[in-house]
Amino acid sequence: MTTLDDFWAVIPAGGAGTRLWPLSRSTSPKFLHDLTGQGRTLLQATRDRLEPLAQDRFWVVTGAAHREAVVAQLPEVDPAQVVAEPSARDSMAAIGLAAALLERRDPEAVMGSFAADHVITDPAGFRAAVTTAVGAAREGWLVTLGIEPTFASSAFGYIHLGEALPGHDGAFAVAEFVEKPSPATAAAYLETGRYRWNAGMFVVRPGVLLDLLAQGDPEFAAALRGIAAEPGTLAQVWPQLPRIALDHAVAEPAAAAGRVVVVPAAFGWDDVGDVDSLATILGAAAGGSAVLGDADLVHALGGASGLVVPGSGRTVAVLGLEDVVVVDTPDAVLVTTRAHAQQVKDVVAELKRLGRDDLV
């Protein structure tokens, strides 16, 4: 794997991760945590797996409240390339701002945007897919990576593969992006072999991205280019930008216009969406056990299984509960089951309702 001299990695580092409460907080979101127990946070691991391709060519876009932590976690990245969003405006504004900054700095570049809070177990496979994507992006395509589904998930959007792209082995036209399907529809998608998970990974020349945006919302694209030209206007312009996902603003209309390409790939991707997913990443099948942190602090007896996160230094004893989840932090402890993983966000909602912003 050689570096790609024209490739820049963009890392949007946002998202609350409320289903990973109390590990993930608004003051310390998911990407700042080591959720694999391998000594690197999700943000650091995202940089690590891109570094062989991008070297020092990174843009990180994050909330103003997290910029200091991001800079501290990424000493290899020039702090000037860590951009603070004055407020959360969804992915189009965040990634579009990075595109506008990059367009001015290196108009011939190709950028690849990858969320800061995903786990990938095969970084070499990931880089091979990105390299293929960069080849297509150089020719003006908007390229996405399509994750090979490992089960009929109804939690992800899907990418419907079209024809193979001539001259680019491993790349296909995108017939369409489809929203999160019902479980039955997801199962039908898997049967065809022509659908991939949409992980929100895009590889594209910055000017192409902004021009595609301009086709639907010329003012939005102009505003982003205006900020890049005069960074001092960021705080004034930013609050007026639309809150919209890149998928809706650009990817879906561009696919309809035949402008999007997908590189299907399987590289052990997981978005660590909840504690059940976290348990799986840590090696616990249903009925199995995993510890994130110091295993010496955990004592499981009486057939206890599941996930324990001893995050406060205290001893955690679990007796006789299967597929239980215990997340221990200095100010809050969560006890639930893997089956209830999706509902953890209800706890966060309840705490917010009670005005406990200190805990969420």
Added chain:
Amino acid sequence: MTTLDDFWAVIPAGGAGTRLWPLSRSTSPKFLHDLTGQGRTLLQATRDRLEPLAQDRFWVVTGAAHREAVVAQLPEVDPAQVVAEPSARDSMAAIGLAAALLERRDPEAVMGSFAADHVITDPAGFRAAVTTAVGAAREGWLVTLGIEPTFASSAFGYIHLGEALPGHDGAFAVAEFVEKPSPATAAAYLETGRYRWNAGMFVVRPGVLLDLLAQGDPEFAAALRGIAAEPGTLAQVWPQLPRIALDHAVAEPAAAAGRVVVVPAAFGWDDVGDVDSLATILGAAAGGSAVLGDADLVHALGGASGLVVPGSGRTVAVLGLEDVVVVDTPDAVLVTTRAHAQQVKDVVAELKRLGRDDLV
């Protein structure tokens, strides 16, 4: 209820309470804790319910390590009447020492011995039963209180009622003490209406108790009386005393000899043996919920039920688990179910095996 001028209350304050870990520790056993959430520890509540009968006539016998805490919790009791056992020698030595001390101080007295770590929800009913017992004890009987069973427990020994005692309404001869029965035998006992739980409560003149002991083990009785005569010999003599329960040393042989009387009673007794029992005491039927401590710290969602003890000041969120038990303390948290309450002692055994004496 008037005071009984010849009545002294003896409170043996011992026992590890391992099934209530991590709330109860060897350094801070069950009786030092407020387990009813009413602002008094079990030890304090034991004194409170006896005070109308005994006024300031108490002997408390506890481990040397706990004497300071006991004295601090009982400012109403003369510290000279709080006796420290140099080591744990079971109930015969502890209660026998109190008997020997009392025999020298007030040979005509009647003593009643009641464990420091039981809960009684009807103190007036308890005092009425004790008063009946004192009447029989004055005539030289060894008197025990027999708790009306509320279910066919196989966790307690039983007292088999004999004939009514002439001249003492509410008192009966004890036919025999029987060990913890099988569930089927316990159910058969309940059918007869002639069996009561043995809660280890004894009312007796101190000289009678020591003389009964002397019939089986004259050296033991002499050793206890020797310590009372020369308290300076306690540390030297104590380690040589037999480790035996009062039931075995005195009550069972005395019952066989026709010397024991029982006062059957129902006054909401519970020995708070485990977290399931604790949940019941706090008002949670199966499927119900209880909090011991600050309920504002507990958030139960998704149909969660059971017992939560927020004992470290941290927020505890429970999602979707029925009849779960979460005990949160500053250095350890236990997660289990009410059905596994008896096995909590296995956690303590495991921690001891690992040399974690700091936690047990």
